[in-house]
Amino acid sequence: MQSLPDFPIIGIGCSAGGLEALGKFLTHVPAGCGMAFIVIQHLDPNHDSALPELLQRHSSVRVVEASDGELVQPDAIYVIPPNKDLSLLHGKLHLLEPAAQRGPRLPIDFFLRSLAEDRQETAIGIVLSGMGSDGTFGLRAIKEKGGVTLVQDPASAQAENMPRSAIEAGVADIVALPETMPGHISDYLRHAGQATLFDESAQPNEVINALEKVIILLRERSGSDFSQYKTNTLHRRIERRMAVHQVATLDEYAVYLRANPNELDLLFKELLIGVTHFFRDAEVWESLRTEVLPALLARYPEGKGMRAWVSACSTGEEAYSLAIVFREVLEQMKPEARFTLQIYATDLDPEAIDKARKGLYLDNIRAEVSPERLARYFVAEEGGGYRVGKDIREMVVFATQNVITDPPFTKLDILTCRNLLIYFGSSFQKVLLPLFHYALNPGGVLLLGSAETIGNHNHLFNPINHKARLFQRSGKAGLVTGLFFPGRLPTIVGPTEGLAHGKGIDNLGLLTDQLIQQNFAPAAVLVNSEGDILYFSG
Numbered sequence: 460m461q462s463l464p465d466f467p468i469i470g471i472g473c474s475a476g477g478l479e480a481l482g483k484f485l486t487h488v489p490a491g492c493g494m495a496f497i498v499i500q501h502l503d504p505n506h507d508s509a510l511p512e513l514l515q516r517h518s519s520v521r522v523v524e525a526s527d528g529e530l531v532q533p534d535a536i537y538v539i540p541p542n543k544d545l546s547l548l549h550g551k552l553h554l555l556e557p558a559a560q561r562g563p564r565l566p567i568d569f570f571l572r573s574l575a576e577d578r579q580e581t582a583i584g585i586v587l588s589g590m591g592s593d594g595t596f597g598l599r600a601i602k603e604k605g606g607v608t609l610v611q612d613p614a615s616a617q618a619e620n621m622p623r624s625a626i627e628a629g630v631a632d633i634v635a636l637p638e639t640m641p642g643h644i645s646d647y648l649r650h651a652g653q654a655t656l657f658d659e660s661a662q663p664n665e666v667i668n669a670l671e672k673v674i675i676l677l678r679e680r681s682g683s684d685f686s687q688y689k690t691n692t693l694h695r696r697i698e699r700r701m702a703v704h705q706v707a708t709l710d711e712y713a714v715y716l717r718a719n720p721n722e723l724d725l726l727f728k729e730l731l732i733g734v735t736h737f738f739r740d741a742e743v744w745e746s747l748r749t750e751v752l753p754a755l756l757a758r759y760p761e762g763k764g765m766r767a768w769v770s771a772c773s774t775g776e777e778a779y780s781l782a783i784v785f786r787e788v789l790e791q792m793k794p795e796a797r798f799t800l801q802i803y804a805t806d807l808d809p810e811a812i813d814k815a816r817k818g819l820y821l822d823n824i825r826a827e828v829s830p831e832r833l834a835r836y837f838v839a840e841e842g843g844g845y846r847v848g849k850d851i852r853e854m855v856v857f858a859t860q861n862v863i864t865d866p867p868f869t870k871l872d873i874l875t876c877r878n879l880l881i882y883f884g885s886s887f888q889k890v891l892l893p894l895f896h897y898a899l900n901p902g903g904v905l906l907l908g909s910a911e912t913i914g915n916h917n918h919l920f921n922p923i924n925h926k927a928r929l930f931q932r933s934g935k936a937g938l939v940t941g942l943f944f945p946g947r948l949p950t951i952v953g954p955t956e957g958l959a960h961g962k963g964i965d966n967l968g969l970l971t972d973q974l975i976q977q978n979f980a981p982a983a984v985l986v987n988s989e990g991d992i993l994y995f996s997g
Contacts, residue, residue, distance in 0.1 A: 476617025571597020
């Protein structure tokens with residue numbers, strides 16, 4: 460396999476008013492900059508484009524129309540041809556027939572997503588003037604991979620919808636005038652290209668101390684403790700914010716955070732950001748629809764009120780996807796018995812939960828949701844976008860929750876935890892998987908993310924579909940060694956002699972149940988000072 464390009468590749472999306480913005484941007488890109496630019500503009504599919512010639516008037520860098528299979532080179536600007544989608548793989552451009560032949564298309568999202576996958580943390584995405592919201596999902600994908608995003612100041616755009624959509628979605632690292640963006644990119648690359656800011660071999664104690672200060676500031680601001688996060692994840696996300704602000708050392712960044720609470724909010728979201736969309740990984744949902752859920756329902760011929768927990772639900776797309784697929788399975792099977800599904804969807808980010816409750820999404824979801832599902836389960840809003848239908852929204856209860864410190868939901872038939880474990884260190888992963896085993900009913904279904912596994916917990920879960928990361932909880936009874944339950948239980952004051960040996964468990968259980976009910980905890984455990992589990996309840 461050929462080596463990947465080691466120069467910056469910048470994706471630029473624009474629509475109405477984009478020509479003016481592109482001209483201002485390219486005028487300030489110097490010759491010999493060593494970068495490549497891929498321009499994605501909404502074009503008339505039925506006419507040849509004069510865009511390369513028009514842009515060449517503003518640029519000292521070579522401008523060409525992108526061709527299929529072309530290897531991207533530095534010091535060049537590539538323009539998408541009409542009526543094509545453009546993708547990037549190993550630094551090579553590929554032209555594809557548009558997925559949507561009718562109605563609005565989303566070529567900017569399509570390319571920026573492929574840019575994010577191909578370039579990972581080196582991806583750079585820009586959204587300029589344009590109508591609609593194309594580009595917002597693509598910038599989110601770039602941020603999730605650790606790249607950087609720039610958005611035109613809406614006040615300077617002929618059409619502010621696209622820039623404003625990206626800003627309101629919280630996916631803009633830098634909001635600026637088009638003519639200043641080349642300078643911002645150069646500054647960012649200069650700082651991001653420095654030797655790692657976390658060289659612990661030099662002064663490890665000082666670096667660790669500075670990182671702990673950042674974690675403390677985050678905890679004071681958000682109430683969330685990120686000390687369980689993978690060190691590499693923390694480093695990468697913090698380094699990115701430091702490069703955006705051109706801060707040289709971690710100590711300086713801690714000082715900057717104290718003086719700028721808004722940056723703490725941005726860093727908090729940076730650490731939580733994840734790409735989510737409806738029916739992500741289509742084969743997973745097809746397996747759930749055709750095999751897994753029908754088999755689960757068949758276990759209860761008398762019917763059942765089923766329970767599901769979607770952890771780290773972000774803005775709700777996965778929870779609603781599960782509700783829709785469950786409805787489709789019922790319609791397909793037409794069971795005589797009555798089945799219902801109550802979904803508990805939780806996330807650490809209260810703003811994401813607020814958006815999820817509203818169930819209102821951008822027009823971009825047309826790329827993820829089939830026309831049949833849009834017509835059946837969504838309502839088009841007059842002001843734009845689609846809202847999830849009331850009957851589906853009523854199946855889901857959204858709540859803020861910290862999976863590290865708050866009690867889990869229990870007696871579950873379905874538990875999804877996709878792309879959350881990858882952010883935690885191995886020690887905490889070993890805690891969560893036994894917890895998930897406890898939370899699920901025997902035979903319940905666990906769904907993990909594509910990059911996650913059950914590790915050495917084969918005794919707790921049986922594989923249903925390895926590729927789809929679908930597992931079934933084993934029916935083995937008894938407590939799991941090392942089980943730990945997050946949550947805050949009321950303190951019980953009084954003698955506890957002998958409890959570790961099983962004496963007095965019945966009375967203690969009654970008391971604990973009463974305390975749990977009074978504090979609305981969905982599950983809890985009582986341990987003694989030695990860490991022995993005395994009682995647990997779900």
